[in-house]
Amino acid sequence: AQSVTQLGSHVSVSEGALVLLRCNYSSSVPPYLFWYVQYPNQGLQLLLKYTTGATLVKGINGFEAEFKKSETSFHLTKPSAHMSDAAEYFCAVSEGLSSNYKLTFGKGTLLTVNP
């Protein structure tokens, strides 16, 4: 069985500061990992994904994440927060790229960006 733990249900940063959203996963098979963003009253949009290969993954809007197998982590970072980054972020895992219709999500982290 898979599981995802997102540390911190709410993260608040100042505009221009580093964004760090934490995600740890549990999976019995090599995981495929995803970060999604949800803006208010919207659906989910894929930020980035890790499948195989390079462990540092770059996504849209300046976000990146690093897969660390030894730490079972996939933390999301952005060097400089922008007001438009305020949203809820979800980490998710699937058992394979062809199984991404069966995603297991974390509980989400609400990011607030202060001016």
Next chain:
Amino acid sequence: NAGVTQTPKFQVLKTGQSMTLQCAQDMNHEYMSWYRQDPGMGLRLIHYSVGAGITDQGEVPNGYNVSRSTTEDFPLRLLSAAPSQTSVYFCASAGGGEAFFGQGTRLTVV
């Protein structure tokens, strides 16, 4: 370029009523799924389909039925609505290594 379309966007039901949430995709994806989103719970998988005529249960299937008669459509039926089914429902279709989500249906059961 519609992607995944869900209707209705909002719905209020009385306890015991039935209804169908509609989901349609125009990307010719074989895989489709339904999730519910509750505060502090993230998204949880209700049912999914790997192709027309093939469906299976996810993590929280009780009280919901699905069918998949065409590649494009994947409706979710609430047989007898309960207040515990108050939630935001998302349909997704998956292909090319990515899952695409609809805009959601906000359902309130009173």
